[in-house]
Amino acid sequence: MTKTDLRQRRAGLLVPLFSCPSTTSWGIGDIGDIAPMTGWLAGAGQRVLQLLPLNEMATGQQSPYSASSAMAIDPIYIRLPDLPDFVAVGGEAGLSASDRFELARVRGETHVDYATVRRLKNRTLRLAFDRFYESEWMQGTDRRDAFQSFLANQAWWVEDYAIFRALLASNENRSWNEWPEALRRRDPGAIDQARRELTREVLFYQYLQWIADAQWQKARESASAHQVALFGDLPFMVDGNSVDVWVRQRQFRLDASVGVPPDAFSAEGQDWGMPVYRWDVLEIDDYRWLRDRARRSADLFDGYRVDHLVGFYRTYGRPHDGSEPFFTPGTEPEQIALGERLLKIFGDAGAEITAEDLGTVPDFVRASLARHGVPGVRVFRWERDWHAPGHPFLDPSDYAPRSVAVSGTHDTPPQVVWWEEASDDERRAVASLPMMARISGGSFRADRQYTPATRDALLEAICASGSDLALIPIGDVFGWRDRINVPATTSETNWTFQLPWPSDRLDASSEARERKDTLRLWSERHRRL
Numbered sequence: 001m002t003k004t005d006l007r008q009r010r011a012g013l014l015v016p017l018f019s020c021p022s023t024t025s026w027g028i029g030d031i032g033d034i035a036p037m038t039g040w041l042a043g044a045g046q047r048v049l050q051l052l053p054l055n056e057m058a059t060g061q062q063s064p065y066s067a068s069s070a071m072a073i074d075p076i077y078i079r080l081p082d083l084p085d086f087v088a089v090g091g092e093a094g095l096s097a098s099d100r101f102e103l104a105r106v107r108g109e110t111h112v113d114y115a116t117v118r119r120l121k122n123r124t125l126r127l128a129f130d131r132f133y134e135s136e137w138m139q140g141t142d143r144r145d146a147f148q149s150f151l152a153n154q155a156w157w158v159e160d161y162a163i164f165r166a167l168l169a170s171n172e173n174r175s176w177n178e179w180p181e182a183l184r185r186r187d188p189g190a191i192d193q194a195r196r197e198l199t200r201e202v203l204f205y206q207y208l209q210w211i212a213d214a215q216w217q218k219a220r221e222s223a224s225a226h227q228v229a230l231f232g233d234l235p236f237m238v239d240g241n242s243v244d245v246w247v248r249q250r251q252f253r254l255d256a257s258v259g260v261p262p263d264a265f266s267a268e269g270q271d272w273g274m275p276v277y278r279w280d281v282l283e284i285d286d287y288r289w290l291r292d293r294a295r296r297s298a299d300l301f302d303g304y305r306v307d308h309l310v311g312f313y314r315t316y317g318r319p320h321d322g323s324e325p326f327f328t329p330g331t332e333p334e335q336i337a338l339g340e341r342l343l344k345i346f347g348d349a350g351a352e353i354t355a356e357d358l359g360t361v362p363d364f365v366r367a368s369l370a371r372h373g374v375p376g377v378r379v380f381r382w383e384r385d386w387h388a389p390g391h392p393f394l395d396p397s398d399y400a401p402r403s404v405a406v407s408g409t410h411d412t413p414p415q416v417v418w419w420e421e422a423s424d425d426e427r428r429a430v431a432s433l434p435m436m437a438r439i440s441g442g443s444f445r446a447d448r449q450y451t452p453a454t455r456d457a458l459l460e461a462i463c464a465s466g467s468d469l470a471l472i473p474i475g476d477v478f479g480w481r482d483r484i485n486v487p488a489t490t491s492e493t494n495w496t497f498q499l500p501w502p503s504d505r506l507d508a509s510s511e512a513r514e515r516k517d518t519l520r521l522w523s524e525r526h527r528r529l
Contacts, residue, residue: 008468009468009469009526009527009528010047010048010229010468010469010470010528011045011046011047011048011463011469011470011471011472011519011522011523011526011528012041012046012047012048012049012050012228012229012231012469012470012471012472013041013044013046013048013049013050013471013472013473013474013477014050014052014406014409014410014471014472014473014474015037015049015050015051015474016029016051016052016064016410016484016495016497017029017030017031017033017034017051017052017054017077018052018064018077018112018495018496018498019474019484019497019498019499020033020037020498020499020503021033021107021498021499021502021503022036022502022503022504022505023502023504023505024081024504025079025107025502026080026103026106026107026117026120026121027103027106027107027109027112027113027116027117027120028076028077028106028112028114028117029077029498029503030076030077030078030079030080031073031077031078031079031212031215031216031218031219032079032081032082032215032219033079033503033504034049034219034222034223034230035219035222035223036503036504036506037049037503038222038223038226038228038230039222039226040503040506040507040512040516041226041228042226042227042228043516043520044515044516044517044519044520044523045519045520045521045522045523045524045528045529046228046519046523047227047228047229047528047529048228048229048231048303048469048471049223049228049229049230049231050231050233050305050471051230051231051232051233052064052233052410052484053065053067053232053233053234053235053307054073054074054077054232054300055067055068055069055070055071055072055073055074055235055238056068056069056072056073056074056075057074057076058238058239058241058242059168059173059241061239062112062114062494062495062496063485063494063495064233064235064495065235065236065237065272065307066238066239066272066274067235067238067239067242068164068165068168068238068239068241068242068243069157069161069164069238069242069243069244070235070238070242070244070289070292070293070296071157071158071161071292071293071296072157072158072161072209072212073209073212073213073216073300075121075122075125075208075212076114076117076118076121077212078121078125078208078211078212078215079215080121080124080125080128082215083128083211084143085128085129085131085132085136086124086125086127086128088128088131088135089127089128089131095124099120099123099124102116102120103120106120109498110498110500111493111496111497111498112495112496112497112498113496114496125208126204129204129207129208132207133200133203137203146210147206147207147210150209150210150213150214151206151210154209154213156292157292157296158206158209160243160247161205161209161243162202162203162205162206162209163191163194163195163198163202164176164243164246164247165205165243166194166198166201166202166204166205167179167183167194167198168241169201170194170198170201171183175240175241176241176245176246177240177241177254186246186247216300229302229303229352230300230301230302230303231301231302231303231304231305231352231354232297232300232301232303232304232305233304233305233307234293234294234297234304234305234306234307234346235307235308236258236307236308236311236312237258237272237274237275237277237311238274239274240254240273240274240275244289245275248289250278250281251277251278251281251282251285251289252275252276252277252278253275253276253277253278253317254275255319255320255321256275256276256317256318256319256320257271257272257273257274257275257276257317257318257320258272258274258275258276258277258311258315258316258317258318259271259272259316259317259318259325260272260308260316260359260360261316261325261360262360263359263360266487266488268488269316269325270487270488271318276315276317276328277315277328279315279328279329279338287341287342287345290342290345290346291345291349294345294346294348294349295349297349297351298349298350298351301351302351302352303351303352303353303354304351304352304353304354305353305354305355305356306346306353306354306355306356307356308356308359309339309355309356309357309361309365309369309376310357310359310360310361310362310365312338312339312342312343313335313336313338313339313362313364313365313368314327314328314329314335314338314339314362315327315328332362332364335364336364336368339365339368340368340371340372343355343368343369343372343374344372347372347374353374354374354375354376354377354404354469355369355374355375355376355377356376356377356409357369357376357377358377358379358382358409370400370402373402374402375402375403375404375467375468375469376403376404377403377404377406377409378396378399378403378404378405378406378465378467379406379407379408379409379412380393380396380405380406380407380458380461380462381407381408381412381415381418381422383396383399390425390429392429393429393430393433395433395434395435396433396435396461396462396464396465396466396467397434397435397464397465397466398466399465399466399467400466400467401466401467401468402468403466403467403468403469404467404469404470404471405462405465405466405467405469405470405471406462406470406471406472406473407458407459407462407472407473407476408473408476409473410473410484410485411484411485411486411487413483414473414475414476414479414480414481414482414483415455415458415459415476415479416450416455416476416479416480416481417481419448419450419454419458420448420450424446424448427446427447427448428446430446430458431444431445431446433461435461435464435465436457436461438464439457439460439461439464440453440457444457450479452479455476455479456518459472459476459477459522460522460526463522463523463525463526463528464522464525464526470528474499475497477515477519478511478515482497483497484497
């Protein structure tokens with residue numbers, strides 16, 4: 001049901017783009033950093049770079065899963081040294097003294113300082129756009145023609161996006177439901193008037209997407225040259241203060257928010273604060289918005305992970321008035337019908353898809369994935385026979401080929417933390433697996449101490465698994481304790497993790513060189529090349 005499907009054994013790494021800045025980045029990994037990262041992955045025998053969502057984040061947010069647009073790339077990922085208009089106004093040498101000071105500071109940080117990076121980049125992108133407007137747009141140059149071609153090709157999403165962003169800025173970043181009534185309800189006359197009054201501002205936001213698109217296409221060419229596939233991540237929902245909800249207000253319940261029932265991450269469940277799909281209304285429109293999202297993802301990526309898959313079968317809603325949470329649709333047959341309809345929409349868009357089928361997931365969801373040949377995720381620490389006494393671990397060699405084997409996700413504690421906190425019985429059960437004995441030559445130990453040998457045996461088990469695709473978070477490759485995100489929490493440290501070395505200097509680190517050689521050895525040994 002997808003263009004290529006997972007027909008070969010491959011290995012890859014999960015590396016958030018924000019985590020891998022290079023020596024010339026501005027305090028955050030950017031689109032240009034995909035080239036050195038995929039070059040390093042290729043040397044390590046890795047054929048997939050799994051990214052987190054790149055959607056423009058909602059105002060005040062730093063979570064990639066809370067987006068102000070399901071289509072737009074966040075301008076924070078634009079690479080300024082590669083932007084001709086920035087170079088034309090003097091580049092870094094043309095920055096003010098205070099901006100140069102701020103740039104040096106964020107480059108020296110060990111974590112992403114979103115507020116400063118965004119403020120610094122926004123000011124600089126404004127200067128670059130002003131130069132483009134006067135020297136290219138008003139002069140009718142070839143670059144103006146290229147920009148107009150982009151606008152014509154992407155009008156299906158970029159027009160609504162740009163007017164929304166311009167209105168958001170002109171209303172002091174207040175949520176759209178606090179705008180004047182005519183704009184809230186998208187009165188055509190009010191929108192036309194706003195478009196006329198904000199012409200240059202609208203053009204600015206379109207310009208940002210044109211630049212991001214051009215840089216992204218160059219990054220894809222680089223990844224392809226390295227024979228590394230770029231995988232994205234399609235978030236389950238967008239923020240309530242998003243262009244998508246503003247344009248399609250009837251398709252969402254604004255009196256309730258999406259969440260999950262109690263699960264391994266939270267004993268009380270989670271409330272994500274985003275509006276709930278009205279599936280009956282989306283059906284009337286033949287799920288056009290989800291078709292558009294799938295189309296956009298296929299345009300950007302070789303494949304993508306469908307986030308929170310169970311929510312596309314049955315969405316868990318929490319009413320704002322405190323009444324009982326609910327599932328929509330309400331019955332299992334309706335849930336299966338909806339989920340399989342949406343799987344087909346995602347698969348038919350032309351990219352490979354995998355499904356994040358974790359959390360509280362009814363058995364019928366995984367059965368449905370199997371029927372439709374969509375790979376789900378197999379997290380080593382959770383892959384157990386939960387119906388058997390003692391809940392024995394499943395041997396990784398028995399994982400279904402059409403699945404994705406992982407040591408963890410962006411939401412889980414690092415593998416080292418899991419191992420050290422696991423019970424004695426759990427560690428002994430892992431040590432008793434045939435796979436562990438085979439990999440270690442019978443020397444694998446169930447001690448609580450997480451040695452390099454423990455780390456590598458657990459990771460090689462992922463690479464040796466029966467899954468066609470093995471994906472390991474970059475932190476687990478090195479045995480780091482850093483977390484990308486702690487679910488059900490709001491923290492300044494979530495989504496700020498960065499590698500300790502620039503992405504274009506990885507081979508200068510003996511530790512990174514050793515890890516690269518080891519990853520390649522595993523890929524060769526377990527037929528993932």
